[in-house]
Amino acid sequence: MLIKNGELTRELINYCDNIGIDLVGFANPELFAKYQLDNRPSSFLEIPKSVVIIGLYLYDLILDAWSKDENKYMNYHYADSILVNQCHKIKNYLAKNGFKSKIIPYKPGLFLKEAAALAGIGPIGKNNLLITAKYGSQVRLRALATEAPLLNGNPIYESNYCIDCDICIEACPANAFSEGKYNKDACLAYCLANLKKLSDNTVLWCNICIECCPIGKD
Numbered sequence: 001m002l003i004k005n006g007e008l009t010r011e012l013i014n015y016c017d018n019i020g021i022d023l024v025g026f027a028n029p030e031l032f033a034k035y036q037l038d039n040r041p042s043s044f045l046e047i048p049k050s051v052v053i054i055g056l057y058l059y060d061l062i063l064d065a066w067s068k069d070e071n072k073y074m075n076y077h078y079a080d081s082i083l084v085n086q087c088h089k090i091k092n093y094l095a096k097n098g099f100k101s102k103i104i105p106y107k108p109g110l111f112l113k114e115a116a117a118l119a120g121i122g123p124i125g126k127n128n129l130l131i132t133a134k135y136g137s138q139v140r141l142r143a144l145a146t147e148a149p150l151l152n153g154n155p156i157y158e159s160n161y162c163i164d165c166d167i168c169i170e171a172c173p174a175n176a177f178s179e180g181k182y183n184k185d186a187c188l189a190y191c192l193a194n195l196k197k198l199s200d201n202t203v204l205w206c207n208i209c210i211e212c213c214p215i216g217k218d
């Protein structure tokens, strides 16, 4: 059993790298106290010591497509299916090291991009999305709460990337950022009216604010 926090953390990072996880970070569960009970790690695991956040690089935005199986009344999100599979591998890895973990459901769950910022993966940008140095905002996220005593990251609260940039604000066709904060209703209305149909069952939502961010593209 790996008993030293740093050793276990390093080993887990290596393991994530070996199974093809693009991003991983660890957040202190106590930092979630500002959210409602339903959105705290302690709602999913009695005594969490860390929140493991993993990210998948949307190297092709087709990974962000949603598919609906009308017969089973089921929805599938391709990127999320990959992430859930990776979460199960991490859960098993930590269990072999003696630590219980719980995969956080998508809904109700944690605010994932905020969790990633609390883990120090990157800030939330003017586009209301996580920004990562390597992949910009072109990522999807999932999380596990764990009893493993991992070394938690330092939160990032401000986006230095956005200081002299307004690209996403100008690019949004719904003007959802025009009043200095994200207008969810305007975004949703635009997205629903402009779904990109890939097939009878599969659609892509507007991804302009993901695609237009220049971070990670050089």
Ligand code: SF4
Pocket: 125, 126, 127, 128, 131, 159, 161, 162, 165, 166, 167, 168, 169, 212, 213, 214, 215
């Ligand atoms: S496009 Fe510019 S302002 Fe918008 S999130 Fe990216 S860096 Fe920030």
Ligand code: SF4
Pocket: 171, 172, 173, 174, 175, 176, 186, 187, 188, 190, 191, 206, 207, 208, 209, 210
């Ligand atoms: S998804 Fe599209 S409509 Fe919504 S905020 Fe982003 S760019 Fe604007």
